[in-house]
Every structure is written in C-alpha cells, then in structure tokens.
Amino acid sequence: MTLDKLTMAQALNQALRDAMTEDSSVLVFGEDVGPLGGVFRITDGLTAEFGTDRCFDTPLAESGIVGMAVGLAMNGMRPVVEMQFDAFAYPAFEQIVSHVAKYRNRTRGRVSLPLVIRVPYAGGIGGVEHHCDSSESYYAHTPGLHVLAPATVADAYGLLREAIASPDPVVFLEPKKLYWTKEEVDLAERVPGIGSAAVVREGTDATLVAYGPAVPPALEAAEIAATEGRSLQVVDVRSIVPFDDTTVCAAVRSTGRAVVVAEAAGFASVSSEIAARVSERCFHDLAAPVRRVTGFDIPYPPPKLEHFHLPSADRILDAVDDLQWGLS
Amino acid sequence: MTHRWSILQHVDMPTAEDLFLPAKEPVQLIDGSGSAVDAEGFTRPADDRLLAAYAGLVAARRLNDQANALVRQGRLAVYPSSHGQEACQVAAAQALEPDDWMFPTYRDTAAAVARGVDPAEVLVLLKGDWHSGYDPRMKKVAPQATPLATQLLHAVGVAHAARLKDEPSVVLAMCGDGATSEGDFHEALNFAAVFQAPVVFFVQNNEYAISVPLARQSVAPSLAHKGIGYGVPGQRVDGNDVAALLAVLGRAVEVARAGGGPQLVEAHTYRMQAHTNADDAGRYRHDDEVAAWLDRDPLDRVETFLRASGALTDELATAYAEAAESMAAQVRAALNQDVVPDPGDLFEHVYAARTTQLAEQAALLSDELARQEEVR
Numbered sequence: 271m272t273l274d275k276l277t278m279a280q281a282l283n284q285a286l287r288d289a290m291t292e293d294s295s296v297l298v299f300g301e302d303v304g305p306l307g308g309v310f311r312i313t314d315g316l317t318a319e320f321g322t323d324r325c326f327d328t329p330l331a332e333s334g335i336v337g338m339a340v341g342l343a344m345n346g347m348r349p350v351v352e353m354q355f356d357a358f359a360y361p362a363f364e365q366i367v368s369h370v371a372k373y374r375n376r377t378r379g380r381v382s383l384p385l386v387i388r389v390p391y392a393g394g395i396g397g398v399e400h401h402c403d404s405s406e407s408y409y410a411h412t413p414g415l416h417v418l419a420p421a422t423v424a425d426a427y428g429l430l431r432e433a434i435a436s437p438d439p440v441v442f443l444e445p446k447k448l449y450w451t452k453e454e455v456d457l458a459e460r461v462p463g464i465g466s467a468a469v470v471r472e473g474t475d476a477t478l479v480a481y482g483p484a485v486p487p488a489l490e491a492a493e494i495a496a497t498e499g500r501s502l503q504v505v506d507v508r509s510i511v512p513f514d515d516t517t518v519c520a521a522v523r524s525t526g527r528a529v530v531v532a533e534a535a536g537f538a539s540v541s542s543e544i545a546a547r548v549s550e551r552c553f554h555d556l557a558a559p560v561r562r563v564t565g566f567d568i569p570y571p572p573p574k575l576e577h578f579h580l581p582s583a584d585r586i587l588d589a590v591d592d593l594q595w596g597l598s
Numbered sequence: 599m600t601h602r603w604s605i606l607q608h609v610d611m612p613t614a615e616d617l618f619l620p621a622k623e624p625v626q627l628i629d630g631s632g633s634a635v636d637a638e639g640f641t642r643p644a645d646d647r648l649l650a651a652y653a654g655l656v657a658a659r660r661l662n663d664q665a666n667a668l669v670r671q672g673r674l675a676v677y678p679s680s681h682g683q684e685a686c687q688v689a690a691a692q693a694l695e696p697d698d699w700m701f702p703t704y705r706d707t708a709a710a711v712a713r714g715v716d717p718a719e720v721l722v723l724l725k726g727d728w729h730s731g732y733d734p735r736m737k738k739v740a741p742q743a744t745p746l747a748t749q750l751l752h753a754v755g756v757a758h759a760a761r762l763k764d765e766p767s768v769v770l771a772m773c774g775d776g777a778t779s780e781g782d783f784h785e786a787l788n789f790a791a792v793f794q795a796p797v798v799f800f801v802q803n804n805e806y807a808i809s810v811p812l813a814r815q816s817v818a819p820s821l822a823h824k825g826i827g828y829g830v831p832g833q834r835v836d837g838n839d840v841a842a843l844l845a846v847l848g849r850a851v852e853v854a855r856a857g858g859g860p861q862l863v864e865a866h867t868y869r870m871q872a873h874t875n876a877d878d879a880g881r882y883r884h885d886d887e888v889a890a891w892l893d894r895d896p897l898d899r900v901e902t903f904l905r906a907s908g909a910l911t912d913e914l915a916t917a918y919a920e921a922a923e924s925m926a927a928q929v930r931a932a933l934n935q936d937v938v939p940d941p942g943d944l945f946e947h948v949y950a951a952r953t954t955q956l957a958e959q960a961a962l963l964s965d966e967l968a969r970q971e972e973v974r
Contacts, residue, residue, distance in 0.1 A: 323762055329792055334751055334785035341755020346763065368745050376729040376741050379947040413948055437950040512953035
C-alpha cells in the first residue's frame, strides 16, 4: 500500500490521467483545459502526455461543448468535459436536460451516453458573482443524470473514476473550496461506488446529513459538539443521484434526530428532498422534526458577505440545539 | 525577417468571398418547366440516378399523404408534413453512403425513410408509443429532433469521433430556416469549422418557422451566407430541383469526406402545408402565395424532364407508383395495429440499471394496476 499526500485537485488530475491511460476512448475537453491545464489545473499536463486529440481546448461555448460530447459519446468515445465554473454551465442547460439526460430513454436504451460533465462548483473561495453557484438541484431534478459531489480527496479520485466508467451520464460537482485540501490517500483503495453514502463520523445523539462543500462544516460541528458532550454522527451523501436512502435512513433511525446541511439555497432543493425522504421514511423513529441548515434563498453574495451565507459549524450546532432534547 | 503575411499580400490570394460565399443565384439544373439548365461547376446527375430520385420522390409524396390521412383517422397524434420539400428529403438520403450519418428534424420523416428506416418505426414518435421508434445505429440515422438546432452539435461530435477513429464517414446535419436563429446552429458551425469536422449542414429554407416568415428570422442576404462568419463555405440550391440538390449535396459530402471541412448548403423550398395538422396556415399567409409554388412542384419538374429524355416510361412510372402504394399499405397496416404499451417500460430506460427509487416507483405503479385489475 502506498500512501500519497495529495490535494483534491491532484487526485482529480490523477483520476483523469489514469482513466485516459486505461481507455483510449476517454477524451478531455473544454475551455482552457489544454496547455493551461484548466483554470484550477485539474487537467494539468494531460495535453502534453496524451496529445491534442485526447485533451483539447474548444471554442468558448458551453452548449457546443456538451452538444459535441453527446455526439462523441454516440460514436464510441467517453468524453469528460469541464464547465469552467458552475454558473458558466447554464448555456449548456438545454443540451444537458433535453439530450444528455434523455438519450437512453428516447432510444429505448439503444444509445447510451457515457459522458462526464465536470463542474467546479459552489462558493467559499471569495469568487466574484457567477462563479460560486450551487447548481446541484437543477441537475438532481432531471431524471437520467447521475449527480455526484465528493467531499474528500479519496472520493474525488474514486468517484471520478467511477463516473468515467459509468454507462450513464454523470454531472460531477467538484467543491472548489476543497480543491486544495490535502489528505494521505491510497488511490488503489476502492471507495464506495455511485449510489452509496458513507457514515464519515460515528455518533449517537443526532445525525448530520451533508454533501460536497457542506461536509467539512458538518464535521467541524460534530467535533465541537463532542467537546460539549453531544455525540453527532455525520453522513456524507457523496452520490446525490442515485440517492442512498438505505444508509441515510439507517443512520437517522440510529440517532432519532437529523439535520440536513447544504450550501445551496434551501427552497425546492436537494436538501428539501433529503429532509422529505427522511421524514417520510423515518417518522416513527424521529424525536424531533428534521431540520435543515442551508444557504439563504438569495443570489450568491459578494465575497465580503459570503461568510454570512454559508452554513457554519455554529449555525449547524444551533439547529442541533433545536432538536427537542427536553422531550425524550 | 520578412513576415509570411507580407509576402502573401503580394500574390493573388483568394478572398473570403471567393472561398466561402454562395453563388448569387441558387444552383439549378432543371428549371420549373422541366428543362435542363446549366450551372457553373455542377453537372446534372445521369438519368439512372434521377430515376432513382424520382422513385424516391413518389414514395416520399405518398408517405406524406398517408401520414396526413392517418392523422385524420386518429392513428397519428400529429404530422409535420414535408409536402413540397420531397426533393430535399430524397436528395439528403441519396447523397449519403451507408456509413455516413443523418441527423433529421421532426419534419424529415421522409428523409429517414428514404435512407431505409422502416416508416412504421419512424412514425412511432408521432403515434405516441415511444419517443424514437428505430435503432439509430441500424441505418445511422439519429432520433428525429424536436428541439431546434440542438442535434447539429451532436452531428459535429459524431463527425469528430469519426475523424479521430480514422473512419471516412460524413455527417449530414439537417435543420430548417427557423433553426438558423438558434445559438446551437452557430456553435455547431463554429465547432465544426475549428475541428474541421466532416459535417454537411443542410438547411431546408421553407420560408416559415411555424407562422414566422423568413424576413422576421434573418435579414442576411441568404442563410448560406451565415457560413462566412465561421469560415464555412456556403452554397445555395433550388430546393425543388432534385438534380441540383443531388449535385450540390453530393459535392459538399465529397469535399467534407476528403478533409475539406464542414460545408453549409441552403435549399430554397416551400412548406406547402401547415406546420402540422394542428396549425392553421390561413392565419399568417395567403393562398395565392401557396398557389404560386404549385408550379414549382419538385415531382412534376423531374418527371417532365425524365419523360422528355425518354428515361421515364409509363411502365416505370407505374412500377414506382405501385411500390409507393405498397409502402403506404404497409404503413397503414402497421399503424392500425393497436400496440398496448407496457407501463413497466416507463422505468426501463432511464439508467442502465434501475435505481432503488425507480424500482420502488415501478412497484407502486404495478401494485396500483393490479388493484385496478381486481376491481374489474
């Protein structure tokens, strides 16, 4: 076993490199992903190593990038495209919703689209407007897409490899603020696959359910709570679609209390869906209503105000405090 | 050091106009009266090819008539007819080789059928049994697209993949005049040009996008001129002259196949019928405008020409009509079959494997149906 200390960005880069080495049909393209290596350097060195037919820059048009990926996937390739920033993916929305998500269905399974749309996503990096959107709910609401959001370096590598190998299209959401987090990881070790959540911290009093950029504040809250004598369990959803009801609900049933944490605006969101699913399925095991801690229902704020918007450990702990402790 | 560009300034370089702009008039090889005319740089296809095209036109017209009748009988939900555009439909199919790809729109049913897809399978979309009824890989015909221009980008991707795999296939990407206003049309032309993908963009300009006339769509000199902004050569062709269409599309396919990059062809034609049977064309255009186009009918024109040349005999004409009639009978028989769709199919092709959630929902529906069955 070899342990490497890698950033999430390096792990993603390695996942692309390994997938491209193993399978010559894997193509990487998008805006500035060639010689520059992407604005976050996730595709660093790939053009040099694999040539301009395998990793290349495209004209600056996101619908064009995704639409072309559809055709490449129809004709035997495995495209992995990069949308430079979350909010810059919106011009590709029609291609994603009407074609990427539906091609298998339209053709009764005769044409599948094994392609990955990588999206550097969410905030917390002091980005200017249109660079920090949490756009997962748009994709999660669209049947036919898989939607993944890693929160650890190991998952970034493992889930991206799974996404590229998947016969179905995957929207792969990379939390920008976690790109530079470092972990010692063994890349050869397999992580739970698409459709699996993971209990990332054991606890007995309440369950925090989080994904992507909301996992670190959830873990921080659990750490603080432990010093205050409260044992919080943390579940990392990892795979938003398909959603792992089994793991999430088993976790919530084991504690009887749940707080769902997400960075996106809460109204009509993935966090609403998780709260609804947990409430429907675990009602008789719950000691308190399921609470949510999410971003406010506002356009993503300017850099100097974003810390008021993002779910913090304090705000999570306030919600935990509200879980009717006196009643049971 | 002398810069290369300054040397080029002194030689007689072709200009953008020479390279990319279409001829002033659409290419025509048989005029409205059925007489041969010359067009610089294009040769009229031989009579045997024109006979095959004529047979295709007879079949396409019959298919349009049959589909319209099936709508009236309630067998098809709707039908966007290509009546008047049959020359474009047939030439699109006949300009391609078996390993080429076609990306049709919802109005290109006759083109897909002319390429060899079973008409009953093509009409599944409009019958409502499923979205696309044919296997796109069998004849290399993509599902008919109802969103506008989105399929043009898919065509670029398929063509680029072919180039990466060293396969000689060309992709014919079809759209209408209205679709040239969509962003994806422009992105597709630009991507195809930058990647030098072997795509022939084939615009059937039938003067209307549902109710909106071409003048409200674009004030460009022609739609073929739109290629110049992307470095894509444009050509205009009489869309009711199947001889000219075969020559122009044939040339475009040949150039794209030889590595000459994408080509743009605009066929000038006319939508003789309403957008679909659900549309009322009387609200936005006059009957006399439609009547003027009757004289330019694509079938009459090539028939007159082929009869005058002696290539089309009564026997052949009867044989073509009978073949078309037999195809129509098969379409009727297939469409008159009541297929009871399996509700379980709803969950079958969403993902490669059913998710837990879809399995639960399938069980819910199946249980609901079982209880309804018990009540009966």
